[in-house]
Amino acid sequence: MSSQAAPASAAAPINRPMLTVSIMLATLIQTLDSTIANVALPHMQGSLSASQDEITWVLTSYIVAAAIATPLTGWLSDRLSVKRLLSLSIAGFTIASAFCGLSETLAQIVGSRLLQGIFGASLVPLSQSILLDINPREKQGQAMAVWGMGVMVGPILGPTLGGWLTDSYNWRWVFFINVPIGAFALFGVLTFLPAREPKHGVKFDAFGFATLGLAIGAFQAMLDRGEQLDWFGSLEIRIEAILAAISFAFFIAHTATAGRKSFFRYELLKDRNFATGVSFIFVIGAVMYATRALLPPMLQTLMNYPVATTGLVTAPSGAGTMIAMMFAGRLLKRFDARLMLLAGFLISAFALWQMMHYTIVLSASDIVWPGVIQGFGLGLVFVPLSALSFSTLTPELRADGTATYSLMRNIGSSIGISIVQTLMTRNTQIAHADLAANVTAFNPALQSMLPNGSTYDMAVLNQSITQQAAMIAYLNDFKLMFVATLLVVPLVLLIRPTKKAPDESLAHAAMD
Template structure:
């Protein structure tokens, strides 16, 4: 089958387009984690409680989750370039509003806007790179895109900590302004204008039910631990809304013609795409769950300052970049299933090492598993992105990439909520188990008394209880790392569900495609 060659009169500057869309990707992915370390500073500045300040994170996550599925319809209605420009401009202006906010209400509204406008940036950047590159070069393109998606969340805490300590928490938002301006100019200047196809009708009922389902799920996952899960009326309300809205959406979409439904179910008939969604869900859960666990472990149990903990996490991004540069050259030449198997296996090795952590870790003990894990996830991300979209029609890229990003984000939310819940409960279980072994006749307790705990005093007993709590918390962290290890190993047999598509073109087809694109 001969490739479909677009006819365009405007010269294509692939390099500048790549730089521009990557800048847009970086500001969005950075903001998923960069504000986390600044929350205590925001809390004091905005006179908010510890519970209230978390809305700075929740509002962004919920808004982005709800707006992401709109990407495909908006591109169909207004063209990809216009949606991209509006998203970058809106995200940049919302970042400015976040930085100048003087109250909790102002910054929550600004973060809602930031999430709404930023939702399309990652799927659109992926769709653009898929479209401007011939099949033989899409592996390298996905490597570049993957670096922005994966390195952003990794570097976010380090950069956020440095900006907050050196300047002010407002700079975690102001840093987006110059990057957003450069991205806007590049997209406006170099991406070719197209005509809106307007083939998709806006499915109001489908969008409303999907938005309710996603919003309720995100709220449930974000606030479930604080609300003690099903012991809270709020959690039950969110769970009921999610189940009912999701059921209505599925039934409605199944009985709606493909071009009239909000989500085109033809996507879900593509085997590679479905398998890709399943794997990116796992990648999202493992990547973000581990990122959520490690910094608090270093800070609370090993007394690392925020900045130092962030710097210890940063080298994993180096491993990711190295592996993506390498695998971008291998995609199309090596069976994608072999690359994915290698990536998941290497990630499993790093998680195995982390499951053996102790409270007396050296910096090298923390660094090398992070670098290895970054390398493994980089090997997974590029071939997975390439294979997922290898059998999709170009016209379905925008909606497909939006769904791909949505599933990755839901995976990360579920992963983070799961490990945090298990950590709290396993800490309590481990504390009870350790406490049962403590008695006055226990030789270890007698040694602790001679070591300065003074167990005959209230202060001594409190110090001993603090040490038991510390040990119990470490056991709970290890249990979470073992869970991530098991999850990673369980997906390995499923790799054979993927059917790699040959992308080798004839010399005539390759020459014609390059001539048209260049």
């Protein structure tokens, strides 16, 4: 699958600044929508007359559709050309966003979110592929820093922007905000991205896509609904797990026997840097992104933070990420990328160590600074990893490679979030039982309350126990993330720096 974006040396001059702004706007609306709707769910639930279980399909429909459609990016970019595919994706995503805001029923918004996921699936991998293609090798580190800002900061700022829009206007503006941004992005892509002829002879591997899409969709649905349905205690979850396993087994067998006719480009796995980078980004998604899912519910349920305030105190972590990415390209010029990865993981581990010592009473600075530190560490990890993963990949494999890279990051994130949420629920129950076991008439601190305590007193006592139990569960999750972060540090040794020469190496990429 070849990338259709012109390289820097193409005959027609490329307006790199305007093209970069345009495709990053497209990336921003896609990444924002992965989290911006989360804080508005309670408002949607009342407006659409949906149950708590039903309203979660507003999130899961988008995630599942995007997961299934992402592997199509490579084939579609060959078949349609990158410019046509990107333009179609932006236009479709923008229109689907408008439909989401205009929805009056649950079925309408779920259908619109499915369209959002399908059209938005190609935006992130295409933006990465285009930035790599339009920049010379010595500037690709800088390009990956710019791309990383959009990918990493979007999900972080989503809850803040979503909370503000919901409080100041209503939940529909969570989706309407995409319309003007999408329009600007579409205009920029149509104006500044050079057109290239598509490859009409590329055949579509329907069986490979069907088996991979079914495996990803069933697995994603299992992860999204597992916590609600008590995992393998539910028939639905067992069916989804079996379906995912069988479909993936068929996909592996088909890929191994179909050769070049396979939907998946197995040549990607022959590139050691890319194969290692994909494994690494999966771990990063599972270990680091999961912590982002813990703070908002902790602040809102345990400490009664309003939605808007929760967004304000968690958003500065995005500032840490942006600061790190601004300097990461320059640091790649002077330091081994593996040292930057090591430093980023250790900094993130230190932030998680601080979170392990949270209490029920927290000041704003107690929340902001660990977030900024973790964001800084994440920025140090993301830029060198992205640059090294694609440094040895041939241009014709980039669109397939970026799609696979994005897919593995998203799956890793889903797995990590599912794990911490499951442990959160179960550890809260365990901690509650342990704490309640001490609430007896034999406890001197409670002897005066228990025999004569009113129903109200006992309710207040139970609420306090529940609050403390939930806090213990959150701290256990932070501890798990801390340990897991330290355990993946040795994987840095699997990354190989790009070989000589220094003037051609991404490891020595300079920033003007």
